[in-house]
Amino acid sequence: MSQDIKHLTEKEMHQLLSKYDRESNFYKYTGFMKWLVTILAAGFSLFQIYAALFGNIPLQLLVPVHLGFGLTLIYILFPTKKYVKKSNLFTIILDFLLPILSAGVGFYWVFEYKDLIIRAGNYNQLDFVMGLIAILLVVEASRRVVGIPITVIALFFLIYAKFGNYFPSFLSFRGLSYERIVSHMYYTLDGILGTPLQVSAKFIFLFLLFGAFLEKTGVGQYFNDLALLIAGKRVGGPAKVAVFSSALQGTISGSSVANVVTSGSFTIPMMRKLGYRKEFAGAVEAAASTGGQIMPPIMGAAAFLMAEFIGMSYWDIAKAAAVPAILYFTGIWIMVHFEAKRTGLRGLTDEELPDKKEILKKLYLLIPLFVIIGLLMSGKSATFSAISGILSTIIVGIIGMLLGHNEMKLKDIFFALEDGAKASLGVIAATAAAGIIVGTVTLTGLGLKFANGLIEFSGGLLIPTLFLTMISSIILGMGSPTTANYIITSTIAAPAIIQLGVPALAAHMFTFYFGIVADITPPVALAAFAASGIAGGKPIRTGAEATRLAIAAFIIPYIFVLSPQLLLVNTTILKTLWIITTAFVGMLGISAGLMGYWFRPMYWIERVLAIPAGLMLIVPGLWTDSVGLGILVLLFIIQFTTRKKMKKIANAEVK
Structure with missing residues (x-):
């Protein structure tokens, strides 16, 4: 094996993940602060489990507390001192004050709940101040965790709500008072506390927590070993292992970059060892990892939002996505096969494969996935399915300990609570910021104006409207996570597609797909950049290769809009x-x-x-x-x- 082909150490994986995945770039504490973060994060997870189990907390309390926990952890784990060269008194005060304010605005609803209900529409000065602080905290949190693009968009919508009378043409409207904007954004369920954050509080958090527990069982490495057993000996085996493994990893991961780093650190060196070009090896992993977000049954956070927006069950969304997702991975698999045949690349030998008996002994690690799928198929709620999945991972962990496999230890249950809470922070920041966008749309009627403007600009023709939506989704996705991207495009662009006679499911799935492929579309292509960091190839060329491999993701959305039968509709x-x-x-x-x-x-x-x-x-x-x-x-x-x-x-x- 040449010197540039090597497996990444855990430290190198963390560095690569921090570089390309903002949500994973936490500040590393030691001593007291480390344990404070752990206890706070675990407490957050336990609160969410309690709320899911008993379901007696009204949304007006559940969502603000969810936000309060999230913002507090964000400002602790992404402190100001992390972004400046040298800490000073101002940054020290700010890093002490911001978490306190975050907890304060979240729990203000708890302390003032009855009074806020009574004085709805007639809020006092303190209400206004707390609401304004909440908006500012959400905007800054989204900048720190998610990135500049969604922050700029949220600020643009706030400016529009206030100064709409200065906007030209069909966008113009009279503008609103500061009091009206603040009260709508924080004291109704149509702004920051609206549907996106509600879905985060009710469903997404629990599935991320399920993923954290499942990871502690060692299922990530098991996916790699299982993929090796199934595909390793075939022509071009390591690349097919990457496709199969990433599809499995995608069932528990909501991040293309995280999927690339965890799976790619294993598969890319194997591909390089057998002679795959650097860019092609990175592209296979990037394309496959990106597709993990469209692979049922989990499909990343955006699918839960889609279910809520359209008014369908989550399982119906997953069923509709099944055929396109399988086609996506089939396309990559076939291309990998043809590339291997064309260049004469072999599969792995028996000596290079893991022990078959050992792999089969650990099939029980897949039980939690079958539990989730079975419950969702039987019509159980997403909440019940997620809680059952978490419980099943604990049982599987205990089975592993009894069998002496030691994948999961008792202390890992506590740390899984911490990891699940940390994994939710990006989603909380994104959905809260997206709530500002959705809130402005509902307050000003901007969504209908945008839809009408988009249709007018495209001449009322479906294909040009779809093309403009695709371009906007890819541009937004270059700097925003899939969750935020989907919320924005589904709020603004999907209504235009629906007005042209397309079923709501197909319209929303269209925006969902193109928000995802932004992770491999140059010039940003974060998943491709992360893969090139492992493979040692050129990032832009890796992104171009990944785009070619993922061509199905650019074709299939147009097909299921024109023919919804592909989504199993009618x-x-x-x-x-x-x-x-x-x-x-x-x-x-x-x-x-x-x-x-x-x-x-x-x-x-x-x-x-x-x-x-x-x-x-x-x-x-x-x-x-x-x-x-x-x-x-x-x-x-x-x-x-x-x-x-x-x-x-x-x-x-x-x-």
Whole structure:
């Protein structure tokens, strides 16, 4: 193995994660402060579990306390001194004051709950001050944890709410008083405490906590070992391991970058060792890790928001996302296979694979995932499913201890409570800031204005409207997490798509997809940059390769908007089976055309025919399926019958 191909140490993984994933870049405390953070974070998790188990806390109390805990931890773990070269008296005072204020605005609702209900719409001066402080704290917290883009957007919407009369054309409106803006943003369930933060408090936190507990069982490494066992010996084995492992990792991780670092530190060195190019190795991991967010049953935080926005059950969202997600990973898998065949890359040997018996002994580690899936399928609530999943991970951990596998120790239960709370901070900051955006939209009617403006700009045509939405989603996603990106685009752009006759599920899924692929789309492409940091390749080139591998994510959203049957909308079982079959064949054609290889290298005319034929098969319809299938069958015959002839010619030339 060459010197530039090595497995990352835990310290290197942390450094890489901190560099490309703002939400993981915590300040490292020691001594008393370290234990204070641990106790506070664990207390936060226990509060959320209590609220889920007993469900007797009204939203007007649950959500502010959720926000108060989150903001307090954010200002402790992302202190001012972290962002300045040298700490001074001002930063010391600020870092002492901000967590206290954060707790204060959160628990102000608890202390004044009855009085706030009584004086609704007639708030006093103290209410105004506390509300204003809450808004400022949320904006600054989003800047520290999430990034500049969402902070700028939230501030823009606040400015619009106040100075709407200065805006041109269809955006103009009379503007609102400071009192009205503050009261709406913090004392109603339509602003900061609105649907996004409510979903965070009720569902997202618990699933992140489930992921933290599951990680303590050692399931992350087990996913890698299981993927090695299933795909390691195949042609181009390590790359297929990366695809399979990242799909599994995505079921418990809501972050593309975190998925890249944890899974990629294992798979990328393997790919490099067997001869994969640096950029291709990084691109495979980046594309696969990004797709983890669209892979049911967990699908990242945005899917919970989608369920709430559309008014569907979470399981219905997961079912609708299943076929597109499988197509996405199928596309990457096929491209990896063709690349390996084209370049002659082998799979792993038996000596390079983990012990089969040892892997099978630990199948019980997958029990929590089956518990979650089974409960969601049976119609149980997301809350009940998450709590049951957490309980099942503890049971699995105990089983592991009894069997002597030692994946999870008793102290890990306590630290899982801490990790789950820390994992939620980015989501809390993003959903609270997005609440400002949603609150402004509901207060000013801006959403309808934007939708009408978007339709007018695109000439009332669906494809141009979709294209503009795609571009805006990718641009927003370059500096915002998927959660915030989805909230913004679904609030502003999705109504325009729905007005043009597209089902709400397809419109929201469209914005969701393009918010995700921003993680691999240059010039920012954080997941690709993180992967290039492991592989040692060029970041932009890695992002370009990842975009090519993830081409399905750029095609499929257009297809399911034009043909919602791909999301299992208004279709039968037989139609669904046919749609899935033709779509898989279509991905084969697209992948072969893009990679320039099938049974043998493809001529340019074969590539030109293969890609549109594949697209036609993905689009449900008798005419498109017939033409697409006919072209691919013809190409199959030509490729299959001429490959031996080309081999003979090649051998003759060598001689």
